[in-house]
Amino acid sequence: MNDFIDLSIADLLAQHQLDSFAALWDLELDAVDAPNTERGGWSSVALLTLGERRFFLKRQINHMTRSIQRPLGEPTFAREMRNIQRYQQLGIPALRAAYFAQRKVMGEQRAILMTHALDDWQDLDDWLQQWPQLSNEQQQGIVQACAKLAKTLHQAGQVHGCFYPKHIFLQKQALGFTAQLIDLEKTRPLLLGRRDRIKDLEPLFRRSQHAWGREQVQLFLQNYLDTPEHIPYWVERLDARRIDKETRP
The missing domain is CATH 3.30.200 (Phosphorylase Kinase; domain 1)
Incomplete structure (x- = not known):
């Protein structure tokens, strides 16, 4: 190269x-x-x-x-x-x-x-550690920024492969937040449609569950999906994959 x-x-x-x-x-x-x-x-x-x-x-x-x-x-x-x-x-x-x-x-x-260096940016892990101290508006802004980032990524036909809170960096704006990704080594083309997308997103929710509840997952999917009526299916599949990962030896 x-x-x-x-x-x-x-x-x-x-x-x-x-x-x-x-x-x-x-x-x-x-x-x-x-x-x-x-x-x-x-x-x-x-x-x-x-x-x-x-x-x-x-x-x-x-x-x-x-x-x-x-x-x-x-x-x-x-x-x-x-x-x-x-x-x-x-x-x-x-x-x-x-x-x-x-x-x-x-x-x-x-x-x-x-x-x-991403000066004036904080990774999502840092935001999650202070989650209870954030206002409802800040919490919603962070979730929406993460959803927008994931949507942009997947609509571009890419899978990050390591979509963890520590790899998502956020910056507060005048209105809401903006987000970007680091650690792109495992990125690959999105080939398997919804299966690839669920596989890519699941680690984010699993590693955020100490701070994010069902309300945050719903808000994320509302901003990520073009078809809100499919949210229950996505919640079910994400939960199934999380449980599978957590129960593996």
Whole structure:
């Protein structure tokens, strides 16, 4: 996959002598969480601050994924970068890439993906933790924003594959909220219609059930579905899938 740099920050990177793969790779930064060592490789995320701008700098070694199109494999960041570009083309609100490149160094497959930090945004997990303190208007605005995001995603023919509260970021607007997605690595085309959509949405409701009740689920589906009369069916199928997931050994 070709190198990418957001032209709006090209001068900023140059000013800090960070406009090359080697320079970004050699930066010594504290990781924001424990490295991911799955897939037989290594992948880490750090926060990079340049002046008043903040970015998440993600670096990986031999952290590969394979597909029918790429049977020999590619860095997982390459797939995520491709999905970021796809979301942008389809008009699905999501994080923005600042830099991407991959190199083979001393037999290792290395990749860098840098994204713009979502300053002034909070993930849904954070909002759920303060749910009882939110006004009814705020609660409704958050649910409606999440439903609008899911509807935009699925109408664009995409399945996120990891539609969890921690991957949905919200920002308060003058009227209501707006939402966008992060962590696009598992995105794939929506092929199985309603089955795929229910499978994609169920984790959101399962992981929000400590704060969201039947009222919130109903409100979400009212804003997500074009056919309100189908809400009972969707509630039934979502509940069935949740129960199945919760009772698996």
